Amino acid sequence: MAQNILLIISGGIAAYKALDLIRRLRERGHDVRVVMTPAAGEFITPLSAAALSGHEVHGALFSLTEEAAMGHIELSRSADLIIVAPASADLMAKAAQGLANDLASTLLIATDTRVLYAPAMNVRMWLHPATRRNVAQLRTDGANFVGPDDGAMACGEFGPGRMAEVPAIIAAAEAMLQQGSKIALPGSAAGPLKDRHVVITSGPTFEPIDPVRYIANRSSGRQGHALAAAAQAAGARVTLISGPTALTPPQGVHVLAVETARDMLAACHIALPADIFIAAAAVADWHVAHAGGHKLKKGADGPPQLKLVENPDILASIAAMDEGRPGLVIGFAAETEQVIAHGKAKLQRKGCDMIIANDVSPASGVMGGESNSVHVISTEGVDSWPRLDKSEVARRLMALFAAKLRDQRP
Ligand code: CTP
Secondary structure (H helix, E strand, C coil): CCCEEEEEECCCCCHHHHHHHHHHHHHCCCEEEEEECCCHHHCCCHHHHHHHHCCCEECCCCCHHHHHHCCHHHHHHCCCEEEEEEECHHHHHHHHHCCCCCHHHHHHHCCCECEEEEECCCHHHHHCHHHHHHHHHHHHCCCEECCCEEEECCCCCEEEEECCCHHHHHHHHHHHHHHCCECCCCCCCCCCCCCCEEEEEECECCEECCCCCEECCCCCCHHHHHHHHHHHHCCCEEEEEECCCCCCCCCCCEEEECCCHHHHHHHHHHHCCCCEEEECCECCCEEECCCCCCCCCCCCCCCCCCCEEECCCHHHHHHCCCCCCCCEEEEEEEECCCHHHHHHHHHHHHCCCEEEEEECCHHHCCCCCCEECEEEEECCEEEECCCEEHHHHHHHHHHHHHHHHHHHCC
């Protein structure tokens, strides 16, 4: 279906590919309006972009003639999707901060239209902690990313930083357009989960050995946090029960911070009742019996023999509740082999309504990574999704859960 796309071109050698992007989007029937930052003008001319898009190209925040024809803000409000390609480190930093000191950054903050970023920059800029922080913030705020790809760069270095190829940008954009193109701003929540309470467990648990040591796992909490953001964007009231992570929880989500599996279970019961319970945490299977109150010391007796005791199964216990069981109880299955077979077995064993199974073998890069490919397993069968950004997985899952809940309503 033809849609209105606002393309923001920021500075970078990859800007020349944005011209091809305009052409290909128009071939697919989309209307493309273009905004260029002043830095983009160092690489390509507004005239080329205007000729290819068939519309005037905008560049300045204050222009009387343009303002009379079409308020600048309208450019991003009337768009079904905003694509930033190439997305420079500078523009992403401004957007992550919410700055509005030029046309591109103003358009990005003055709208609830979703944004797809196709970053392109030097590999060290992409890997710099400041850029990592900004990307994480933009994802939390509902943006999506395509690329960057690995490869030899114009600056002579090698690594992630090349802008994604045009077909990949178009595929990501069209997938977003199918999903609905608005993010829910706080106070305007009227999504499919309005008036619903969603409780989500997230992250690892830490099981103490003594006051200074603990058993943990590699879960980053990204998937659980992305689910919380997506549930909130869908209009739900969200309680996030999180083990220790380095993530900033989404604004407006009620957070219960816990360490151990036993604390997590207790926090779940504090948070209930809920319409949807999602167990996304990587709960430790065992804790150490009689964890010492004092730091264990090396001694003549050799290393301590740790006795492990099984932790309560939070998901199974909530799925088995007689009274007050949430309308939908969802589990995740982290597997390193036979993902679907183990997922099906877990659906049965845990008594939940759905298992979202994923491959967490080291080769998959899922643990701690930014994308995930999941299999949605229920008694109705198995639906295997393509590899997607964790925030996109979360959004699609939330749309699915909302539809399931709706079907349950008498
Ligand atoms: N889970 C839970 N409480 C536990 C263990 C797991 O709530 N004590 C939940 C997880 O949050 C996830 C699902 O159960 O939603 C499956 O977790 P996973 O670690 O894959 O499975 P396990 O139950 O640990 O089974 P196994 O060790 O056989 O993989």
